[in-house]
Amino acid sequence: MERIPILKMGPVLLVSIQVDMHDQLALTLQDDLTDRIVTTRARGVLIDISSLEVVDSFIGRMLGNIAAMSRVLDAETVVVGMRPAVAITLVELGMSLSGVRTALNVERAMEMLKAATSDGHPTADGQPSAGEDTDARRPD
Amino acid sequence: MPVARTEKLPIQSSEDVVRIRQAVRVLAVASGFTLVDQTKFVTAASELARNTLIHGGGGTVELESLTEGRRRGIRLTFVDQGPGIADVQQALRDGFTTGNGLGLGLGGAKRLSNEFDLHSQPGAGTTVRITRWT
Amino acid sequence: MSPDQPSRIAQFLEQHDKELLLAWVEHQRQSVASRRDLIDEGELREQSQQFLRLLREAAALGGNDVAGPRWEAVRELLRTLSESRARLGFSPSETALFVFSLKAPLFGLLRQYLGTDARVLAEETVNVTGLLDNLGLYTTEVYQKSREAIIASQSQEMLELSTPVVQLWDGILGLPLIGTLDSARTQVVMENLLQRIVDTGARIAVIDITGVPTVDTLVAQHLLKTVAAARLMGADCIISGIRPQIAQTVVHLGLDLTTVVTKATLADAFAVALQRVGLSVVRSAAPR
Numbered sequence: 409m410e411r412i413p414i415l416k417m418g419p420v421l422l423v424s425i426q427v428d429m430h431d432q433l434a435l436t437l438q439d440d441l442t443d444r445i446v447t448t449r450a451r452g453v454l455i456d457i458s459s460l461e462v463v464d465s466f467i468g469r470m471l472g473n474i475a476a477m478s479r480v481l482d483a484e485t486v487v488v489g490m491r492p493a494v495a496i497t498l499v500e501l502g503m504s505l506s507g508v509r510t511a512l513n514v515e516r517a518m519e520m521l522k523a524a525t526s527d528g529h530p531t532a533d534g535q536p537s538a539g540e541d542t543d544a545r546r547p548d
Numbered sequence: 549m550p551v552a553r554t555e556k557l558p559i560q561s562s563e564d565v566v567r568i569r570q571a572v573r574v575l576a577v578a579s580g581f582t583l584v585d586q587t588k589f590v591t592a593a594s595e596l597a598r599n600t601l602i603h604g605g606g607g608t609v610e611l612e613s614l615t616e617g618r619r620r621g622i623r624l625t626f627v628d629q630g631p632g633i634a635d636v637q638q639a640l641r642d643g644f645t646t647g648n649g650l651g652l653g654l655g656g657a658k659r660l661s662n663e664f665d666l667h668s669q670p671g672a673g674t675t676v677r678i679t680r681w682t
Numbered sequence: 683m684s685p686d687q688p689s690r691i692a693q694f695l696e697q698h699d700k701e702l703l704l705a706w707v708e709h710q711r712q713s714v715a716s717r718r719d720l721i722d723e724g725e726l727r728e729q730s731q732q733f734l735r736l737l738r739e740a741a742a743l744g745g746n747d748v749a750g751p752r753w754e755a756v757r758e759l760l761r762t763l764s765e766s767r768a769r770l771g772f773s774p775s776e777t778a779l780f781v782f783s784l785k786a787p788l789f790g791l792l793r794q795y796l797g798t799d800a801r802v803l804a805e806e807t808v809n810v811t812g813l814l815d816n817l818g819l820y821t822t823e824v825y826q827k828s829r830e831a832i833i834a835s836q837s838q839e840m841l842e843l844s845t846p847v848v849q850l851w852d853g854i855l856g857l858p859l860i861g862t863l864d865s866a867r868t869q870v871v872m873e874n875l876l877q878r879i880v881d882t883g884a885r886i887a888v889i890d891i892t893g894v895p896t897v898d899t900l901v902a903q904h905l906l907k908t909v910a911a912a913r914l915m916g917a918d919c920i921i922s923g924i925r926p927q928i929a930q931t932v933v934h935l936g937l938d939l940t941t942v943v944t945k946a947t948l949a950d951a952f953a954v955a956l957q958r959v960g961l962s963v964v965r966s967a968a969p970r
Contacts, residue, residue: 428566428569428570429566430561430562430563430565430566431562431565431598432562461573461587461590462569462573462587462590462591462594463591464591464594464595464598464653465595465653465656466594466598488916490914490915490916491587491880491915492584492873492876492877492879492880492911492915493583493584493586493587493588494587495876495911495912495914495915496584496587496588496873496876496907496911497584497587497588497591497660498911498914499907499910499911499914500588500656500659500660500907501591501595501653501656501659501660502655502656502659504910504914505914510913510914510915510916511916512879512880512883512884512885512915512916512917513883513916516883516885516916584873
């Protein structure tokens with residue numbers, strides 16, 4: 409079955425949606441992401457939609473769901489690269505996506521996620537937050 | 549008003565919904581729609597195609613290219629033989645949901661189009677028609 | 683005339699090609715409407731020669747349906763000619779006269795060589811008149827369409843020029859709206875702003891309406907939709923320059939601006955924007 413690939417970069421999961429998704433694929437993505445957040449203890453999710461020419465109410469709701477579910481799992485979601493025509497259409501549709509944080513580009517999104525994930529917030533097993541990348545410790 | 553071309557597509561699966569989006573996009577580009585108008589109309593088509601699939605139990609959509617003087621347009625007619633909509637006014641109001649929590653997207657599709665027409669009778673199916681002009 | 687019979691006119695044109703070209707160019711030269719100020723004789727001669735050749739070729743294929751495929755080459759020449767003359771500043775009549783001016787010299791030659799057979803002369807005259815009339819009309823139509831296209835693109839340019847999006851600072855855009863806003867203009871302006879936000883990666887856009895005398899419901903809705911769309915993309919908007927009359931209109935119309943940051947002046951808005959992006963203005967030395 410086709411799936412949208414999910415990449416891991418430190419404490420952040422990256423998803424780049426490059427295809428016109430049918431509903432099944434979108435639901436699968438939703439499930440896969442939720443699973444991966446749990447198994448990797450991810451603290452952030454970045455969804456790049458800069459390739460999407462159309463975002464209808466179903467996909468819009470999917471993005472909202474992912475944001476809400478990841479928040480419950482203590483991860484922050486940022487949706488990146490929404491095109492102007494898509495934004496205008498979503499507003500016309502009446503979707504405000506109020507629970508979803510957005511950024512113009514990946515750079516900005518990573519800044520936002522860094523701020524959200526390196527808050528020293530301990531994870532459930534008492535270990536330091538997954539936001540601290542043990543391979544590249546930066547001197548204070 | 550002269551109809552230049554007609555195409556009829558099935559709506560029996562979610563892949564069909566994607567195909568319809570793509571077909572409408574191609575038609576919109578060919579008709580000279582601006583990027584924003586293309587996006588709006590393709591999105592409206594997606595909403596209605598999904599409705600036909602999920603609430604109508606499947607159906608068809610007819611795509612027509614129109615010309616009226618100097619302006620060009622596209623008309624989409626979605627038909628299903630499903631249960632029909634009992635309260636059309638209610639359905640057109642945003643936020644109306646039914647069954648598995650999916651909004652009907654009718655109000656949205658209406659706002660994204662220039663012309664909107666709906667005929668539905670409980671037990672006799674639903675026909676929704678939207679038109680967009682350059 | 684049977685559509686499959688090679689046209690008599692095609693043969694005639696073949697036989698008297700040079701003579702006709704000479705007479706036609708001379709006729710055009712003498713006519714005031716040939717606009718010698720806009721086009722030189724060499725170019726005119728070349729265009730005339732090409733037209734006669736294509737006319738001959740199309741007529742030889744038979745039929746006189748100028749809208750059909752056999753006449754495509756002729757139509758293309760007339761399209762190119764018409765579009766270039768529209769750009770050069772020819773009037774529609776002056777452009778169509780290129781085709782119509784062929785009648786006089788052509789009839790002259792027909793009379794000269796076919797004058798003995800009145801029936802044939804009359805027949806050919808009628809055929810030629812029909813052909814050239816249709817081609818002349820086609821030329822006018824093309825001219826109209828290309829003028830309309832030029833006007834449309836000029837309007838678009840003017841629209842974009844009249845409301846430029848400026849960069850107030852790194853990551854902060856400003857859009858000073860001036861004059862009355864109608865629905866169509868506001869839409870174009872707003873789409874432009876959203877695109878500039880993407881192009882510059884701006885975090886904040888200040889939409890200043892100091893120069894807008896009145897705001898009606900539609901315009902206000904467009905403004906609010908733009909703010910919402912910008913937010914969906916990841917940028918915030920501040921609306922500034924709200925004068926007392928506009929504030930009254932907003933309240934009177936029952937518009938909900940609670941989700942939008944609004945400031946009375948552009949300066950205030952800019953200060954807020956700087957704060958939002960984490961910048962501050964610091965005095966470096968005592969002012970001179």
